[in-house]
Amino acid sequence: MLCGDLVHKQVRTLNWNREEAAAQLRLLVSHNLINDDSRVSESRDPRLFTAWSADDTTVANLCNTPSLAGQVLKRESTDSGWQVVVFDAAGRPVWMTDGRGTVQSLSYDELGRQMSGSEQLSGGAVRVSWRGEYGDAGPENDGSQDNNLRGMCVAQYDDGGLQVVNSVALSGTVLSGSQQFLASAEAQPDWPEADSDRQALLEATKYTTIALSDALGAPLVQTDAMGHQLAWQYDVSGRICSQAVTPAGGSKQTLLESVTWSEAGQVLEEVAGNGVTTVYSYEPETQWLVTVTAQRTDNTVLQALGYGYDNTGNVLSVSDGTVASRYWRNQATDGVRMFSYDALYQLVNATGRENATNTVMPYASLPAMAQPDSSQYVNYTRTYLYDDSGNLQTLTHTGAGNFTRKMTTETTSSRSVQQNDGGAQSPDDVAGWFDSNGNLRQLQAGSPPSGSLTAQQDALEWGGSDNLQSVTLLSRSSTDMSQNDREVYQYSGSSRVRKQTRTLVNGGSGLWAVDEVRYLAGMELRRSWQETVSGSSVTPGAVTEELHVVTGQAGRAGIRVLHWETGMPDDIPANDQVRWSVDDNIGSLSLELDVEGQVISREEYYPFGGTAVWSARSEVEADYKVVRYSGKERDGTGLYYYGHRYYAPWLCRWVSADPASEVDGLNLFRMVRNNPVSFSDYRGMLKTGEDARREVAKNFIVEAHMAPIETVSENNSVILSFREAGKYTIEALQRDAAAKGHNILEKTIKPSSLSSAYGERANEMEEKAKSAGLIGMVGHWVDIGNGTKEIKGIWVHDTLTHEDTVFKLSMDNAESLKSFKMQVTATRCITMPWGAISARS
Incomplete structure (x- = not known):
């Protein structure tokens, strides 16, 4: 009410x-x-x-303190601390500080575009953390006009290295782009003014990706930095209907044979390149997913999921018809999972099956792997109890191993930690486990943190933009982090571009084992080697394993193509191994299939993420499964990386406050409002789900635009409010309001809305909207009388003030439309820094 x-x-x-x-x-x-x-x-x-x-x-x-112009000058959150933002006369953020003492500033050119950003950590020196260059900065004959780069941000120097855009299609699709990494995996760069000085901070290698697109901007062929090629075909509605991959030096393989769609835009049937057909059915009136059946060409059913719902769409049961009843130590188990909720639709009880070897494990560990035909399963029951802020207080598990996990929550915030003999025992003890911005300082409950944690066991180190910089895996020195086993990360904007795990092999000789992942466009470059460290001298050895993982989506199925350049394990059947995944309603990978449709691995999950059932045909093949719960990568720390922050499944909550602030409620640590069976979180900012996505797609966005919108959001971290995850849309849906026509919502700019608003001028306005890149965005429509509305602006989301605001423009003013295209849509090509009006999904 x-x-x-x-x-x-x-x-x-x-x-x-x-x-x-x-x-x-x-x-x-x-x-x-x-x-x-x-x-x-x-x-x-x-x-x-x-x-x-x-x-x-x-x-x-x-608490919000507004400026005279009505912008939020200072916000104070008991979860995420306080932040102050100072704006210039044009309303642009120019200076920011927060409770950690971090100071950030932005500079702009005469067109209002960001040119650089600086950062100063508390007690540290000022460094230039970001620089941008635009395509119109050089002479007219420099090729920028021929490559459609005028007004575009073509070079971005940031904490992840350098990203360059070489060519762009008229549609805005990047046709050629390159990436250079920092020379050091643990460096925080201070970008100098001169380009030659910047190159000294970078590796010499450039990773270039090229693409060919159609007239609408949809990719047709993409060749990644290592020479692997993906190709797509589309139906008349612009939906993907087939997909293929050609590994470097290899032969073409079909990933997706065909897709059949319903009138409601739902996938009805997919035929994968391995011959497996996956059929989806939906409840006719609500379009809730009812069944998912995967079947080989020999009619062997690999998975037959069935979903049961209550009247509001909460999942009450999930059953797998392929799981036969099995008996182990006088217990019968089957493939049925049951769920119940409180009156706020928070999950309070869950039942299912788990591996009989599952006990109370360390947070970073997976359960022991079972053989695919194992009968060693037992039943489990989990109960959850929350406080009135939605913080988990108690998780009780009965099954293979019985335990109760208790949490302690601070009295005046939603900051919580796991309680144990050495951990926080009272609410007053919780504050020391977090920094001033609400970032968790230590993963494992144990001795309460004190002082600097960068060299303590399980310590988390956070950067000035609240990105996780490193996790100490094994501490050897309380003063020198370089002596400790650790996992370190680098980011470009809000996307992780590099992960490196360092493990000491021989302390006497300074020999380290290094495992690294570099995230490139459409692929992951995974390498392992050893190196000898002596003081500041590093002598790297030969690469012992180099694996290229070509990644993508073939319909609903996730695809990973494993191509070894060197070091392929003996137990892998063949190089260029394609792995098709079959997921569930929230995107968790339940099955991995090979080129013949045989099961590589099977996994079932507890609510909130841990692994309940885990089996594979080979331990070696199982080691290469890294994407798991909710379709996200699981790190060696046990954390899942979602794009904007990290999730700890054993705590059932995020390890840092929501970067989108209160868009998903006042509790900034809660996972999908404690309903993880029915909903997921796409990028770590707010809950989404098939219901929310379907309703918004139907009412606000042309269905064919959904895939490009999500791709733009995930790859480029842009922020133009498409309302898939817009604050007002999700809030309205949560209140069971009708999304279309709701008084706090505005319509997406598309041909039908332009036609109804502009009548005879509709074609003219549609051409202007296409030219300015407005199609698919949420317009600010103003009533000009007689029931007629016109576009007077575009709704955008400001990541600094955490508010949706209107970027004003006039459809009849060419300069106004040009300004919008240059200042906003140009940032779609590559990620802009933590400031800026950009585009968030």
Whole structure:
């Protein structure tokens, strides 16, 4: 129930909750304090509202201090700390600081485009962390116009190295781009002014990707940096209908043979290149996924998932018809999982099967692998208890190993840590486990953190933009991190581009084993080698294994092509091994299949992520499965990387606060509002799911645009608000509001909306919208009388103020449209820094 004031501002939200139908309902009140300018100045969740009602000195979850122009000048969150943003006269952010003492600043050119960004950590020196160059900076005959680079950001120097755009199609698709990595995997660069000085910080190798696209910008052929080629074909609606790969020096292999779609835009049938046919069925009225059946050409059924729902779309059961009843130590197990929820639709009970060898394991460990025909399974039950802020308080597990995991939550925030004999025992002890911005400082509950953690066991080190920089895996020195086993990361924008794991082999000789992953366009470059370190001298040895993993989506199925340049294990059947995956409703990889449709591995998951069932035909092949729960990569730390932050499945929560702030509620650590069976999180910012995606696609976005939009978002971290994950859309859907025509929503710019608004001028406006790159974006439509509306701006999302705002423009002013294209759509090509109005999905 929503309660508003006289100007329709939401003051209170009333919810009633209980865990069981027979239990007493209890009232939960969320509260907003409205200031004299009708702006929300304070927000409290039910837990802090109850405390505030008894003691009015209790802090709010969120406090906003606006500037005279109405922008958020300072925000104070009990979860993510405080941040201050200073804007210039044009409303652009120019200076920022936060509770950690980090200071960041941005500079712009005369056209308002970002030119550089600097960062200063608390007590440290100022460094230039980002520089950008634009295609119109050189002479007219430099080739930039022929390659459509005028106004585009063509070179980006950041904490991940250098990204360059060489050529762009008229549609905006990048046809050629290259990437250079930093010379050091653990460096924080300070980019100098001169290009020659910048090159000294980079490796000499350039990784270049080239592409061919159609007139609409859809890729037809892509050749990655190592020479592997992907090719696509499309149907008349612009949907992918087939896909193939040609590994470097190898022969062409079909990845996707065909796809059949429903009238509602849902995949009905996919035929993979290995002959396996996957059939999907949906509930006719709601379009909820009902069954997923994967079958080989010999009619062997590999997976037959069936989903049961309650009336609101929460998954109540998942069954796999291919799992026969099995018996182990007087227990019968089958392929049925059951779930129940409280009145807020938070998961409170789950049952299923697990490997009989599953016990209470270290957080970074997977359970012992079983053979595919094993009968050694037992039943499990998990129960979950939450506080009124949605923080998990207790997880109780009964099964192969019985345990209860308790969490301790800070009184005035949603910061929580696992409780054990050496960990936080009271809410007052929790604060030391987090830094001022809400970043967890240590993975494993144990001795309470103190001082600098960079050299302590399981310590997490965070960069100035709240990106995880390193995790200490094994501590040998309390003063010198270079002596410790560790996993380190580098990023370009909000995308990880490099991961390196360093393990000491021989301390006497300084011999280290190094495993590295470089994330390139459409592929992963994985290498292993040993190197000898003596002081500042590093002597690398020969690469013992080099693996190229060509990645992609073939319909719903994820594809990974494993191509070894050197060091291919003996137990791998053949080089250029293609692995097709069959996923579930939230994208978790349950089956891996080979070129003959044989099962490589099978995995089932507990709610919130841990592995319940794990079997494979070969331990060696199993070692190369890295994408697991929710379709995300699992690191050696046990954390899952989602793009904007990391997730700890054993804690059932994120290890840092939501970078999108309160778009998914006041609890910035909660995973998909504690409903992980029905929903997933695409990039680590807010919950999504088939329901949300389908509704928004139907009401706001042409269906054929969905795949390109998601690709742009994932690969380039752009932020133009397409409303797939827009704040207002998701909130409206959560309140069961009709998305189309809702009074706080605005329509996507597309031919039908332009036709209804502009009548005889519709064709003219459509051409202008296409030229400016407006098609598919959310327009700000203004009523000009007689029920007629015109576009007066574009809704964009500002990652600094964490607010949706309008980028004003005029459809009849060529300079206005040109300005929009140069300042906003140009940033689609490559990632811009932490500031900027860009485009978020």
